Amino acid sequence: MESRMTLSSDVLQYHRRMLVSAAVRAGYAHTCRYEEPAARREIARMTGVVMSVCGPGRGPNTPTMLVEALHHPLAQVAPELFAGSGMGDLTVLDDGELSDDVYAEGCEDIVELLSGGVDPARRWLPTWAWMHGELVETEAFQLINEGATEAEYTAHRYFVVKQPAGGERQLAELFSQAVGMRKSVRYLPIPADQVFRGRCWWPCPVCQWPMHIDGTEVRCRFSLHNAVYFVRADSARGRPLLQRRDGGVPRQPAAQSFQREGAQRSVCVETAVWRHIVVSGVSEIYLFERLEALKEQGVEVELWPGKDRYDLLVRVPATGWEMRIDVKDYGCAVSLADKLRRKPPAARTIVIPDYRGQAQRDELAELLPNLEVLLVSEVLKAVKAQVRKAARR
Structure with a gap:
């Protein structure tokens, strides 16, 4: 039955x-x-x-x-x-x-x-x-996956999350310096609906991808980045300025010049890569960088170990403590739980961004009783507790 x-x-x-x-x-x-x-x-x-x-x-x-x-x-x-x-x-x-x-x-x-x-x-x-998301990741990185070292894979993925848009030549130079490889995720010309009057574009202050433009409204299509603005004026240099929708919206980004052709033409990763790699990667790197800042206090952290077998491995050797983490950023807890039941994660701790809230954390914990479910802030709190424990020894 x-x-x-x-x-x-x-x-x-x-x-x-x-x-x-x-x-x-x-x-x-x-x-x-x-x-x-x-x-x-x-x-x-x-x-x-x-x-x-x-x-x-x-x-x-x-x-x-x-x-x-x-x-x-x-x-x-x-x-x-x-x-x-x-x-x-x-x-x-x-x-x-x-x-x-x-x-x-x-x-x-x-x-x-x-x-x-x-x-x-x-x-x-x-x-x-x-x-679907897994197929997007496979296709995006298949160019470098074969023959790439783990360090090269991590550097490539990190670059894509940090640099999802910009001038084509500048991106190529930065990629060569940061990753040291020739093959890269595909970048395409910025779509027309993300360019203001053929003159400029604005990166979302959270994910850095070009924001959608609807008349004089400028917004990141990922609503939880809370980036919504209105074009209010042109500056003396001819670049339009943005007006924040409200006080809770992040600081408005500067307009970037749009180049239609040439070596510096304006490009960005395609929508599927932005949604399934960049958006999730923002939360993964946010947590990684805050844990990396605790390095001098005895914290060790690896990002995407085993070519993304899971997202983060955190250790505090002085106390023998470690945590394997998969960061998940889903709007629907039921859909996420269904996905994790169909394909059990290699990590036993699922971490969600704080903006998903305590309610989703509790719902996931109930749906996934065999996994630990935490908010990003709770992970940081747990690691800092281990640091204090190590200091008392």
Whole structure:
């Protein structure tokens, strides 16, 4: 009986991920239906996927109905699939455009809808709309993984997180100095919706990736970076200035000149790499650098040991204490717990950013009783306690 219940739960979770994936693909297709000839066909195909997941007589059964449904939380499409899951709050379209929720939360539940590699939409769909996170990482780093030392891998990944955008020649020079290799993750021209009037772009103060521009609003699409501004004026040098939305928004970044062509053309990592490597990497490096600062007090820390077998190995040799850590930054605790049950982590301690909050920490601890779940601040507190313990010896 128990195995049947587990199987039923697994099927339910997979169907939920299928519906999220189909909704995201249909939403993207809707936004480019006038430019891409195959977009309307894709919406129709995804309508079929949604109908199959929802079952007879349930959910939208025409492309028009699906597009309308995507302007509302997905829980309204299939309430039973999203019971107990925060993904039900995902709204794919906002006034006909992709919502920031798609980038912040929807990308987490993407699965491959068509097996065997026969997916005609891959010719024009962005990779983040059909490729799950592990596949993004594999593809991004496969150029250097074979033959690279562990130190080279770590240096490469660190560089990508710290330098996700900039001038092409400058990035190449910095990469050569920092990593010492020729092969790099692919950088592409900064998309038009991240450039202000063809003149400049702004890096998010948290992740450094070019922020989205909507008229005079400038914001990072990862909403928890809390970076939302408004263009308020032009400076004497001709570069526009930003106005913070409120006092809680980070200090406004300086405008970066946009170069369309030439050796210094403005480039950035593609969206899938930003979302699945840079965003998560920001939290991993934040914790690493704060632990590294305790080195003189007897703390040893390794970043991405074994070519990212897990994220951090922390030791305090004086007390014999160590912790293996996987940093996870997911909007939906249920989705994250499901992922970790399907693919158990090499580390036994799961750490989430403080902005995910105590509530998510407690929910994950309940969902994953065999793993330790901590906030970043709790890890730092635990390490400092070990430092004090060592000092008393």
